[in-house]
Amino acid sequence: MGLALVHGRARAGIRAPAVQVEVHLGGGLPSMSIVGLPEAAVREAKDRVRAAIQCAQFEFPARRITVNLAPADLPKGGGRFDLPIALGILAASGQVPRDALRDWEFIGELGLTGELRPVDGVLPAALAVAGSGRRLVVPMANGAEAALSSDVEVRTARTLLEVCALLTGNRELPQATAPAQRAVHGVDMRDVRGQAQARRALEIAAAGGHHLLLIGPPGCGKTLLASRLPGLLPEASEAEALETAAVLSVSGRGLDPACWRTRPFRSPHHTASAVALVGGGGEPRPGEISLAHHGVLFLDELPEWDRRALEVLREPLESGVVTISRAARQSEFPARFQLVAAMNPCPCGWAGDVSGRCRCSSDAIRRYRARISGPLLDRIDLHIDVPRLPPAALRPDAPEGEPSAAIRARVEAARAIQHARGGTLNARLDQGATMRACRLQPRDQALLERAIDALHLSARSMHRILRVARTIADLDNSETIATAHLTEALGYRGVGAVDAGPAC
Ligand SMILES: [Zn+2]
DSSP states (O other): OOEEEEEEEOOBTTBOOEEEEEEEEESSSOEEEEESSBOHHHHHHHHHHHHHHHHTTOOOOOSEEEEEEESTTSOBOSSTTHHHHHHHHHHHTTSSOSGGGTTEEEOOEEOTTSBEEOOSOHHHHHHHHTTTTOEEEEEGGGHHHHTTSTTSOEEEESBHHHHHHHHTTSOOOOBOOOOOOOOOOOOOGGGOOSOHHHHHHHHHHHHHTOOEEEEOOTTSSHHHHHTTSGGGSOOOOHHHHHHHHHHHHHHTSOOOGGGTTSOOEEOOOTTOOHHHHHEETTTTEEOHHHHTTTSEEEEOSGGGSOHHHHHTTHHHHHHSEEEEEETTEEEEEEOOOEEEEEEOSSSSSOTTOTTOOOOOOHHHHHHHHHTSOHHHHHTOOEEEEOOOOOGGGGSTTSOOOOOHHHHHHHHHHHHHHHHHHHSSOGGGOOHHHHHHHOOOOHHHHHHHHHHHHHHTOOHHHHHHHHHHHHHHHHHTTOSSOOHHHHHHHHHTTSSSSTTOOOOO
16 A cells, blocks of 8 residues: 655744645556645655655655645645655655654755755744654754754754664664753943933833833934843743744744843844834745844834834734734734834934034924824833933943843842732733723822823823833832822823824
8 A cells, every 4th residue: 555644844923733744656657746735845845855765775666646735725835844755755665664654743855865954943843743742853953943842852864864764763863952051141231321211211111011212312322222121121931932932943044042042132224124024925934023022122213114114013012913914824923022112303313412403493303203103102101312421421430330130130020019910011901900900099190181181192191101100119019009100100101202293
């Protein structure tokens, strides 16, 4: 009976659904067809598989070969099915034992001489195999990445011949091991001199998971500040780090298994396309917002960004996921990032500076700020001015700032309070939970309502102010929100929001 079944894995978003590779050898003229919605790359597999089998000194059966990739409705791209297809043909023609295939899954692209080449998306596959009770064989170059999934046995091979030797019981394949984590010497808040207000806002952002907008002249240190936010966040849990690593694994940019525990900091340039920012393409790949999953996305020069690209951010900012639709297929990627945006206060960058250098008309300033949509600004909880520092603050003997580790300890304490109370960070509380967790004294409620009126803020903004006030109270280890907490939170909505331009 010329039939064999091999287990493989497809790639869909950051999931790796199971695929059965069925190979049937029948009578008739020698031919090979692959069915089950294969894309161009899978059809090319035919030529690679034939050459690899012949180069490995096996016989390519002169039969009518039918390869079925099931389920048929699952999109399948890339060369990842080369190895399972080749093994299926060898098993169906009796050259390797069919029963030996049962407990294994295989992923790998074949070169013409039978060497195994690495593919992307191996980590999601390894995570998925862990639940199946089977073991996994991957190309040698993918071994370290696959081994990050600690609940599955992963073996590595360099060639098709080595895999066949495993199946015939003639040799063992080496077990993949995860590399030791390389210490990443991140940037530290110690290097930030002065900027007390911005430091405070970063701490609040880190504590409550709030998005942040920095407004200041060129060279005032906006990038310096933003790049230090990941270092203020608690260490990512293993589950979080694996999700972030899985995004990188399917992105085609290469995942470095030696520093997968580090929270990402992504800072795409403002000329980046909407696809680069949110993801897309024929075989959908994650964009910058997903690469920043569980980390920080820094958008500098916010008014220079393509407005349409920024509009797409609104949905993932709320939901933490992005759905990419391309023709018949939909891909979902996680995008639970913390946004830090930065902008100059006016076209020349010097509005409000003590030097009086700014010559921009109030009209020009209004037009400049109106380039950012109101609804996007509305979703950013903390807006702060970052002034240029006086030269004295930049002298080499100026006092160092408080180190990141000390700030992170306070952030972790405030986060523990939030998780005990609502099971999530303050920034992610829904409307009902916000009303329950953020009760104000009557006098403060009146103060908040007056401020909402004066600043023409939306109901959404009001909830955001309450959540920021809650975080400030948590940093203060205070069960109730006091007047000082509320007034500080209001201060972070005073700039930018007023001149936000028309809502769209
Ligand atoms: Zn100006």
